[in-house]
Amino acid sequence: MRARPTLSALAALALLTGCGSTEEPASADAQGEAPAGAFPVEVAHTFGSTTIEEQPERVVVLGWSAQDTLYALGVDPVGMPTYTWGGGDDGVVPWNDEHYDPDVTTLLDTADGPPLEEIAALRPDVILAPYEGFDESVYLDLSAIAPTVAYPDQPWTTPWREQTRMIGTALGRAEEAEQLIADTEQQVAGVAAEHPEFEGLSFAYTSLGADALYLYLPTDPRVQLVEDLGLELAPSVAELAGDDAESFYAQLSLEEAPEIESDVLIGWTDGLTVEEVLTSELYASVPAIQRNAAVVLDDTGFAAAASMVSPLSIPYTLDQLVDRLAEAAANASS
Amino acid sequence: MTRTAAADAPAGRVPQRTARPARRRVRLLVGLLGLLVLAVVVGVLGIAVGARSIAPVDVWTALVAPTGTDDDVVVRALRLPRTALGLAVGAALGLAGALIQGHTRNPLADPGLLGVSAGAAFAVCLAVYAFGVSSVTGSVWFALAGALLASVVVFLLGTSGGGGSPVTLALAGAAVTAFLTALTSGLVLLDSVTLDAYRFWVVGSLVGRGDDVLAQVAPFLLVGLLLALVNAPALDTLQMGEDVARGLGQRIGPARLTGVAAITLLTGAAVAVTGPIAFVGLVVPHVARAITGPAHRWLLPYSGLLGAVLLVGADVVGRVLVRPAELPVGLVLAVVGAPFFIALVRRRRLVSL
Numbered sequence: 001m002r003a004r005p006t007l008s009a010l011a012a013l014a015l016l017t018g019c020g021s022t023e024e025p026a027s028a029d030a031q032g033e034a035p036a037g038a039f040p041v042e043v044a045h046t047f048g049s050t051t052i053e054e055q056p057e058r059v060v061v062l063g064w065s066a067q068d069t070l071y072a073l074g075v076d077p078v079g080m081p082t083y084t085w086g087g088g089d090d091g092v093v094p095w096n097d098e099h100y101d102p103d104v105t106t107l108l109d110t111a112d113g114p115p116l117e118e119i120a121a122l123r124p125d126v127i128l129a130p131y132e133g134f135d136e137s138v139y140l141d142l143s144a145i146a147p148t149v150a151y152p153d154q155p156w157t158t159p160w161r162e163q164t165r166m167i168g169t170a171l172g173r174a175e176e177a178e179q180l181i182a183d184t185e186q187q188v189a190g191v192a193a194e195h196p197e198f199e200g201l202s203f204a205y206t207s208l209g210a211d212a213l214y215l216y217l218p219t220d221p222r223v224q225l226v227e228d229l230g231l232e233l234a235p236s237v238a239e240l241a242g243d244d245a246e247s248f249y250a251q252l253s254l255e256e257a258p259e260i261e262s263d264v265l266i267g268w269t270d271g272l273t274v275e276e277v278l279t280s281e282l283y284a285s286v287p288a289i290q291r292n293a294a295v296v297l298d299d300t301g302f303a304a305a306a307s308m309v310s311p312l313s314i315p316y317t318l319d320q321l322v323d324r325l326a327e328a329a330a331n332a333s334s
Numbered sequence: 335m336t337r338t339a340a341a342d343a344p345a346g347r348v349p350q351r352t353a354r355p356a357r358r359r360v361r362l363l364v365g366l367l368g369l370l371v372l373a374v375v376v377g378v379l380g381i382a383v384g385a386r387s388i389a390p391v392d393v394w395t396a397l398v399a400p401t402g403t404d405d406d407v408v409v410r411a412l413r414l415p416r417t418a419l420g421l422a423v424g425a426a427l428g429l430a431g432a433l434i435q436g437h438t439r440n441p442l443a444d445p446g447l448l449g450v451s452a453g454a455a456f457a458v459c460l461a462v463y464a465f466g467v468s469s470v471t472g473s474v475w476f477a478l479a480g481a482l483l484a485s486v487v488v489f490l491l492g493t494s495g496g497g498g499s500p501v502t503l504a505l506a507g508a509a510v511t512a513f514l515t516a517l518t519s520g521l522v523l524l525d526s527v528t529l530d531a532y533r534f535w536v537v538g539s540l541v542g543r544g545d546d547v548l549a550q551v552a553p554f555l556l557v558g559l560l561l562a563l564v565n566a567p568a569l570d571t572l573q574m575g576e577d578v579a580r581g582l583g584q585r586i587g588p589a590r591l592t593g594v595a596a597i598t599l600l601t602g603a604a605v606a607v608t609g610p611i612a613f614v615g616l617v618v619p620h621v622a623r624a625i626t627g628p629a630h631r632w633l634l635p636y637s638g639l640l641g642a643v644l645l646v647g648a649d650v651v652g653r654v655l656v657r658p659a660e661l662p663v664g665l666v667l668a669v670v671g672a673p674f675f676i677a678l679v680r681r682r683r684l685v686s687l
């Protein structure tokens with residue numbers, strides 16, 4: 001129900017900015033329509049720039065969490081990826097449950113890349129994939145079906161604000177998207193204000209596996225969200241990861257585990273249970289785990305929310321993460 | 335695929351064969367001792383070398399008088415178990431490879447030929463899919479059971495109808511492998527959790543197996559080793575063809591059964607823990623045969639030691655190649671091992687079977 005107050009706030013904003021116009025923009029917003037005259041719009045991305053001539057009605061989204069911005073703007077996609085990882089039995093991520101309507105939205109199995117025929121059959125007006133990683137040939141195939149907005153720069157690293165803006169622009173609702181970002185930021189800032197103890201604490205964001213471990217780097221949206229809560233990425237992460245600035249994660253030998261020096265640690269288990277991680281002699285040598293200042297998690301729904309950062313997943317993530325992080329922070333400083 | 339023994343004889347082209355028997359025996363014995371020393375050296379490297387730099391003194395302290403420092407934890411919780419596992423599994427696969435190539439008289443046979451790897455793979459997937467067992471400790475039992483079952487089925491299929499010839503065994507193995515591989519693909523496609531577990535297993539790695547896993551499979555490895563050594567003389571007789579062997583008083587059935595049991599136990603226990611690193615079993619016997627010639631009483635111990643050296647050596651290489659990350663040993667074997675094998679094939683005529 002998070003989207004509801006946001007939407008009414010947006011409607012109020014549209015009323016304010018729409019002053020003097022004879023039309024009634026608020027009602028248009030309620031139906032998920034763009035302000036008149038927004039089109040054509042142009043969205044730049046890694047394969048060039050895509051022009052959308054008129055208000056798209058049928059939207060297919062690809063990649064991570066694009067549907068979140070649509071739902072937050074009151075638009076139901078006609079096609080979206082099924083989430084085999086992180087999704088429930090129906091393949092829908094938990095924070096989409098209240099929005100998802102199986103009669104309107106077809107779930108697409110994208111495990112082997114975008115299913116072109118299935119997408120074509122949905123007769124989309126536009127295909128939005130701001131958080132994806134497909135190559136140019138796939139982009140061209142998709143463009144043959146409908147105007148396609150690809151990811152802005154590197155594959156699978158789009159910051160959530162940029163993703164939200166791109167989708168807002170493509171739907172002719174850039175201003176509402178900005179408002180959505182501002183509202184979400186305010187929510188994050190609110191949590192940060194409630195937890196002054198987060199300020200300046202160093203953290204590492206990790207995936208803890210049985211035969212390797214991974215560090216998430218500053219380009220990763222997960223890391224950025226935690227930074228927005230006031231914490232700072234530990235210097236040891238950069239030291240261990242080396243100079244691979246392109247990637248959003250670095251793989252490490254398990255032998256490096258004792259070197260992950262940070263006040264607190266957030267870790268997803270990978271092929272292990274939380275129990276196995278916490279009782280492992282090796283992972284016990286990670287300083288933050290040793291101090292009991294680690295949030296170690298194996299709930300894939302939550303892992304997905306933390307990974308697929310968006311205006312809808314952020315509230316979901318905060319709900320689950322903040323209390324545990326506060327607990328870890330208390331242990332870090334004691 | 336199989337040829338008669340007479341056509342196979344390399345007719346004295348191999349230098350060792352021309353040496354006088356006594357001197358040859360001494361040389362092979364010295365070689366064996368040399369390999370043993372090499373295995374120890376590689377074992378020491380396995381404990382001393384890794385992504386984390388630890389001074390030799392500290393490695394020694396970690397081994398003899400650990401105090402719980404980070405270095406101690408890395409040496410004792412990571413390097414020691416993976417090195418021990420590498421030595422054991424490498425030796426098992428080397429031995430099993432020599433056995434399967436001897437029994438089928440097929441130079442391309444690897445220990446997975448009898449369906450053992452496919453059986454283990456399917457069982458690992460089934461354990462995750464149907465029983466939710468994803469930890470290595472748990473899936474080892476499934477993998478082992480799967481390997482044994484597949485092998486029994488192959489043996490029954492291959493020997494029914496009075497057969498039991500190398501060809502029928504190999505064919506039955508191929509058929510069962512194809513069937514199990516299809517089932518495995520099905521399970522993996524059905525369920526992403528299973529796919530994750532399968533991917534983790536199938537690459538082949540010595541890390542993260544925990545120290546208790548080796549203890550779990552050690553009895554199987556030991557019995558397999560014993561059976562393999564017992565099987566050596568019979569295998570030498572069988573090389574002359576089943577008819578000649580029968581004429582020399584060799585009982586074919588029991589000899590084959592012993593061999594298959596040894597292959598199954600060695601390979602099953604090995605792949606259950608590390609995933610299918612069958613490459614070791616394919617290459618090592620060829621290298622060993624180039625040194626020893628075809629006599630199995632030498633070939634088997636050489637293959638075992640070489641397997642251990644190769645696997646642990648590859649694991650050490652994988653640790654230093656992409657620091658601070660690591661390459662799984664299965665990958666290193668494929669990347670480093672394959673060109674090495676090709677070079678070997680091109681450099682000298684391999685002793686044929």
